Amino acid sequence: MAEDDRHTHKVFIVSIFPRLPKLIKDQVPGLSVVSFLVSGEMLRHTLDTNEIIKQIEESKADIIISFPHMLHILVQAGLNTDALKWFHSCSAGVDELRGSLSKLPEDLICTRMGEGYGGFMAEYVIGQIISREHYFPQMLKDQEQKLWQRTKFIKKRSLCGLTIGILGTGAIGSQIAAICKAFGMIVKGLSRTKKVLPFPNFDILMQQQDLGQFLAGCDYVCSVLPSTPETSGLLSGNVLKACQEKETVLINIGRGDVIDESSLIKALNMKWIAGAIMDANEKEPLTKDSPLWNEPNVVITPHISGPCTTDTIAKVFVSNYKKFIKGDPLDYTVDWQTGY
Incomplete structure (x- = not known):
């Protein structure tokens, strides 16, 4: 034939x-x-x-x-x-x-x-972290105003020793873990099912029922979670209060319904989190009247971290x-x- x-x-x-x-x-x-x-x-x-x-x-x-x-x-x-x-x-x-x-x-x-997505998304995450820790957006604003100011940018943190918690330990989460580990970060992973160490590029593994404990102590929390009945609203309400000790930065490159907009704004206003990098939002496209556009510590990108x-x-x-x-x-x- x-x-x-x-x-x-x-x-x-x-x-x-x-x-x-x-x-x-x-x-x-x-x-x-x-x-x-x-x-x-x-x-x-x-x-x-x-x-x-x-x-x-x-x-x-x-x-x-x-x-x-x-x-x-x-x-x-x-x-x-x-x-x-x-x-x-x-x-x-x-x-x-x-x-x-x-x-x-x-x-x-x-x-x-x-x-095909994990590489792009890992680069997005590490790029956003480096940009934030090295004040790149603020330096760009100074450049636009022709300002030469060094003092306010001297106090910066190395990624080495910072802790990132990754919600989702599948293929994409694992690639993010690998690149963060290469920069010396401590990597925590949260999964739906029990996984045991040693697990490549993760230092700590926890399950969803331990979410509060997982969030505490993270400098960055990155969600790569899909949208399921289990994950919808997982970070909504007062959940992010667990982040207030370190004023964590939330990165969402998974699905937008992991947290509703009002809960995100509350977490920012209450200073439970220091900022948010949102590639995925509850409503997309993000409406022009969304208060997130004007939040000084929020970065909005149009769901493009993993083209x-x-x-x-x-x-x-x-x-x-x-x-x-x-x-x-x-x-x-x-x-x-x-x-x-």
């Missing part, structure tokens, strides 16, 4: 990556791949959902590659997913998938991006496709019990 004859499946891609269809077809000759290219922000009001749905139906695709929120938008607009056998997410988070389908058919496979790349998406999909046609288990399959 010729290799092309084995490819009876049809793939439809809805993405912002113009090179993705060709990359996949080059690696899987004979596979039918149709693509609909959308604008960079992929906002609901900018999408021609009727045209996308029409093209998906005409293609008779049983595999869709896109972002979870895109599938959610299309299902709300009337996309029938009964014929869908596999949805591959272009992101690591899949929380919006749970609301995309009225029910998850037993024969529907959902996979996510389980690699996906065309090559990595193609690599993960093609690897899984070869397993899919053989009937083998796929990598990074979503576990609907844990939510990721």
